Amino acid sequence: MRFCLTIVIVLLVTVNCRQKKNHIPAHFPLPVTTIISVTDKEAQLGELLFYEPALSGNSKLSCASCHNPLLAFSDSLSLSIGARGEKTFRNTPSLANLAWNSTFFRDGGVSDLETQVIGSVTSPREMNERFFNIINKLNSKEGYKNKFMEVYGSDSITGQRIIHAIAAFERTLISANSVYDNYLTDKRPLTVLQSKGLSVFEQKCAVCHAGVLFTDNNFHNTGLDTVFPPMKQFDAPELGRARVTRKIEDVGKYRTPSLRNLSLTAPYMHDGRFASIEEVLNHYSSGVNKSCYTDSLLMKNGVIGIRLTENDKRELLSFLQTLTDSSFVGL
């Protein structure tokens, strides 16, 4: 009897622990937010909603329309096209390891994934839909009420539940199985070119693209432009981070993006102005513009930019390819 009870309890505890396990890659730091298992019902509902076109005003776009899983949840456009046919203000960012992000959107306008969902769904330039309408549409679709019932214990479809489910799914998108990850965890050697690229990267890029997440979670003006709108233009997108903070020193700053899956997420920069990684490297090497807002990290000893030789660039390109996680995109 006692033995049976023990087994039952051990099983209970095991199941419970498995559900609570965060699936945090061993070589990653602790995430900012809790990650639930991909097999959790809330994450599965979130995945369904992620691919649900009813979330858009024209009922044609889903989150995945711009966050294409085959492209590491990005699209190949400089600026995406929203439900009203207009271009978005920003290049669609790739999605991976979001539970480690402390801010979202290129200018860090929101600090949690749930609110990010609200922003993208309701923005007239993006999905252009009201939650009121989404709820009506989902209520009339087969199966959703049951799914909400299973997850939340009542079949009421609410905006809050929608955003929490999608955010829960997005946090399960973990990319930690690239060639570079295998080099870190299993000591699988890099090629000579890749190794050289890694040391160039560590010397010249890792201040901002820091750690295994390849971001300092901070904002920088990388000298892309010299002319900015006046602060009085309250919501001018070109103000960058200053649009959010209203601080003049944040003009033209954008969040340091992770470089994971870089080879799949072209074009690059907040507005997708560079079609290739080569163009990005050329910018940092010889194209950085000096303005009073340009980050001082890009101006050392009177030199503007980060000088890269052709060899440096070749090696860097080789290293950056190692950040592609083929298992993440189902290749």
Added chain:
Amino acid sequence: MRKLFLFIVITFAFSCHKNSPQPTAGGTVGALNFKITNKFNGKNLVLNQKYITAQGDSFYIINFKYYISNIEFMNLDNGAFYAAPNSYYLVDASNPASATLEVTNIPPGDYNQFAFSIGVDDVRNHTGAQTGALDATVNADMFWSWSAGYKFLVLEGYFLSAPGSYSPFLFHIGSDDNFKNLNFSSYSSKGWNTDINIQAGKTSEVDANFNIDSIFVGINLDSAYNDNIQGGGGATIIANNYTNMPQLTNISNP
């Protein structure tokens, strides 16, 4: 050993439970209705009706909403203090019911200071996805979705920009600097003569006029940028102006 297992089972059982709602103490607390009336030029606000500002701009309002939060009761003589938890209310000129703010669970007693804020405090302003009056999936138009933060006050309408021609204007005022805390006390000139008396199981009432004229002081709709004020100096002026908007008119005790 069995005790340990029991402990583990109980621990996990509890860890799986959602927070259960706190029971409210019935009969030992009182309530208060804070009734707001939006006014322009001394008369009840009517949406889409033409008005003239003190600066001479002819205009009409199509949308007027604001957040009232952090309602507090104090007795400056004996130190009694009650801050209504989670008191966030969205007053919407197109929905008369939204102008009566119901505050419950107030400890009985006399209060000679009444305080509330216009806007959302910095903690909740940056907390992200929230519920109730702060649910941005419901009140999406009171939320800058690209920059998590509430619009404390939204005033939208049309003004006479050229003879016979009306152009749109909008004031969307938010950001922590523009969160305003207001005190009304029987001790101050802006206050009243009677204390608020809260009695167990009963509902008292505080009435206030919100005079929208105040918002337009120093704002010429016709000058550059003033037709679209969502931040900066213009927002600072309007936020200071809206502190002059409320005027307590009456206290009814049970």
